[in-house]
Amino acid sequence: MQRFTGKFALITGGTNGMGFATAKQFIHEGGHAIITGRSAETVNHALEQLGPNAHGIVSNAGKMTDIWKLREEVSRYTDSIHLLFVNAGYGKFSGIATVSEEHFDELFDMLVKGTFFTVQQILPLMRSGSSVIFNTSFVTTIGTPHFSVYSAAKSAVVSFIKTFSAELVDQGIRVNGISPGHIKTNIFNNTGLSKDDIDSALQNIIPNIPFKRLGEPEEIAKAVLFLASEDASYIHGEELRVDAGISQIR
Numbered sequence: 568m569q570r571f572t573g574k575f576a577l578i579t580g581g582t583n584g585m586g587f588a589t590a591k592q593f594i595h596e597g598g599h600a601i602i603t604g605r606s607a608e609t610v611n612h613a614l615e616q617l618g619p620n621a622h623g624i625v626s627n628a629g630k631m632t633d634i635w636k637l638r639e640e641v642s643r644y645t646d647s648i649h650l651l652f653v654n655a656g657y658g659k660f661s662g663i664a665t666v667s668e669e670h671f672d673e674l675f676d677m678l679v680k681g682t683f684f685t686v687q688q689i690l691p692l693m694r695s696g697s698s699v700i701f702n703t704s705f706v707t708t709i710g711t712p713h714f715s716v717y718s719a720a721k722s723a724v725v726s727f728i729k730t731f732s733a734e735l736v737d738q739g740i741r742v743n744g745i746s747p748g749h750i751k752t753n754i755f756n757n758t759g760l761s762k763d764d765i766d767s768a769l770q771n772i773i774p775n776i777p778f779k780r781l782g783e784p785e786e787i788a789k790a791v792l793f794l795a796s797e798d799a800s801y802i803h804g805e806e807l808r809v810d811a812g813i814s815q816i817r
């Protein structure tokens with residue numbers, strides 16, 4: 568399938584995990600992917616694997632000085648973005664009593680403020696028929712201890728799906744979200760947990776997933792590309808759950 572021939576995607580947090588898998592699949596279907604990440608090292612490493620139709624920008628979704636420069640940097644490659652996948656991020660988890668102001672601001676700056684202003688800045692490059700897709704999470708539907716700040720930040724992103732879809736409908740820009748379950752990525756590596764702690768957390772998590780396995784980043788990428796394609800031409804304001812049913816089944 569070549570659904571994106573000659574089109575450009577901007578994928579924030581495209582150096583790894585779901586963002587990288589989406590960039591790879593978008594290029595495979597004829598498109599160009601512009602990816603962001605926080606360091607030249609991670610961005611260049613991803614570009615080497617993605618090939619000549621990939622372009623990279625070092626940009627931190629939690630830093631407004633970087634976001635203000637993003638449109639100009641993207642404009643070096645294209646004046647028309649077909650897919651904006653607002654995906655950059657990670658979780659930090661702590662009990663209510665021990666959440667610090669830094670923890671709170673770090674997650675809200677990156678996941679809420681960064682998400683909002685990334686879309687605001689890129690919209691002038693988006694035309695009728697293009698799509699904004701937000702990466703939310705199943706944790707907005709389930710109360711999970713130690714997830715209070717992360718879940719609240721992702722819930723704000725769920726709200727953006729609704730408000731942005733209402734506001735952008737007249738421009739012909741479709742707005743949707745993807746809500747992943749537990750996906751096999753580097754997400755735990757930003758938490759400060761040791762490898763042993765991560766392994767033991769996963770041993771507790773996997774039996775509670777209806778399919779008894781983590782999702783693959785490629786399973787998210789396929790859903791993102793579906794939402795960005797003509798196959799989803801009548802889908803707008805939707806949050807598509809790709810979570811093996813974990814948000815629905817007890």
Ligand SMILES: NC(=O)c1ccc[n+]([C@@H]2O[C@H](COP(=O)([O-])OP(=O)(O)OC[C@H]3O[C@@H](n4cnc5c(N)ncnc54)[C@H](OP(=O)(O)O)[C@@H]3O)[C@@H](O)[C@H]2O)c1
Pocket residue numbers: 579580581582583584585586587603604605606609610626627628629654655656657658677702703704705746747748749750751752753754755
């Ligand atoms: N994995 C899960 O189970 C899961 C479930 C639901 C939702 N999510 C969400 O899915 C999204 C992608 O995460 P992932 O699971 O694919 O994790 P991942 O493998 O760690 O990838 C995260 C990506 O985001 C980038 N990134 C992180 N912080 C950034 C920042 N401040 N500015 C710019 N780029 C940043 C990373 O790039 P650099 O390291 O190069 O900066 C990397 O490319 C996140 O929003 C996460 O909250 C994950």
